[in-house]
Amino acid sequence: MRRSRGRIDVRPKRLVNRIRQALVLDPSWRFARDVTRLIWDHRAYSLAILAVTVVQELAALWPVSLLGQLVDRLQSGDVGNTVWLLLGASLLYPAVVRGNVILRHKMLYETDFEKRVELTLRVSARGDSTDIEAASAAHTRVLNAVGGIVSATYHLLGDFTPVIVKVVVVSGSLLAYNRLIGLAYLASLGIPALLTVLFNSKLRVLRDAQYSVMSEASGAGVRVISEKGQATTQQRFKDVMRERKAVLVALVRKSQLFLCGREVTLVGSQFLVVFLALSMRSKIGLTPGDFTKIVGYTGQVAAAFIGAASVVDAIISHMRAYHVYARVHGI
Numbered sequence: 059m060r061r062s063r064g065r066i067d068v069r070p071k072r073l074v075n076r077i078r079q080a081l082v083l084d085p086s087w088r089f090a091r092d093v094t095r096l097i098w099d100h101r102a103y104s105l106a107i108l109a110v111t112v113v114q115e116l117a118a119l120w121p122v123s124l125l126g127q128l129v130d131r132l133q134s135g136d137v138g139n140t141v142w143l144l145l146g147a148s149l150l151y152p153a154v155v156r157g158n159v160i161l162r163h164k165m166l167y168e169t170d171f172e173k174r175v176e177l178t179l180r181v182s183a184r185g186d187s188t189d190i191e192a193a194s195a196a197h198t199r200v201l202n203a204v205g206g207i208v209s210a211t212y213h214l215l216g217d218f219t220p221v222i223v224k225v226v227v228v229s230g231s232l233l234a235y236n237r238l239i240g241l242a243y244l245a246s247l248g249i250p251a252l253l254t255v256l257f258n259s260k261l262r263v264l265r266d267a268q269y270s271v272m273s274e275a276s277g278a279g280v281r282v283i284s285e286k287g288q289a290t291t292q293q294r295f296k297d298v299m300r301e302r303k304a305v306l307v308a309l310v311r312k313s314q315l316f317l318c319g320r321e322v323t324l325v326g327s328q329f330l331v332v333f334l335a336l337s338m339r340s341k342i343g344l345t346p347g348d349f350t351k352i353v354g355y356t357g358q359v360a361a362a363f364i365g366a367a368s369v370v371d372a373i374i375s376h377m378r379a380y381h382v383y384a385r386v387h388g389i
Contacts, residue, residue: 173204217365
């Protein structure tokens, strides 16, 4: 069917093309595309990092399980080789972590080099930075955008996998003890997750202002140095720095308040699971070792979840830096 006057063309091919064009123009989509391309282009590193991270998190949970076994065996006095296994498991974890850090940083530095060269040459080719102040501001925007892409790649591979592994293992263990405890545990993670979404939506405008004023401050500072003794240039630099200070103070104040609320909610929700297990310990036959495992597991997940939520905050912040870069340079 052809498009007729007064009607909207709803052919599937045309709709797909319009959606594709809208995505291409959206900086968030281009940011996600660049991150995905980096991971795919370095897929050997990416797969190795994911594999090592899974082993790392299983190694982190193993001592908790062994500790629970040790607590139960203390009553009988026959601890067997559990203590030695606990020692070995405790030593294994830091060794795997160090190897993971080496892998992740090797990929970080390689991707940082590639993206910095690519975006710098792209901005240079446009030729719209006609003086030293504009060039310095453009370079700062490039650095912020590259930092966002590379950091998102780094954290996606190494900081979200631990949470997934721990949630799967811990929820499986809790469901094995009791379905109600397991489901309550999974539900308890939903509240801080929603707070993370709310937190980042509230700070979006401030983050855009943060990266905009950072670029302006860099350009104005370079101009003050290159044009020695110019009162007008110096005053503009002071005004920009004053604005930068106000934005950063507001951002820190609001972000810390939101972070505190999210962490308190997460810790409180985890303790609800612990209290639920305590109230049902006789009914489901929880041993001291089982309770030790529950406390250890939920504590590790809470710590990992807080870390992952902070990474989400950082990635979204970096995405806003990419927005500022794309908006100014039309790229």
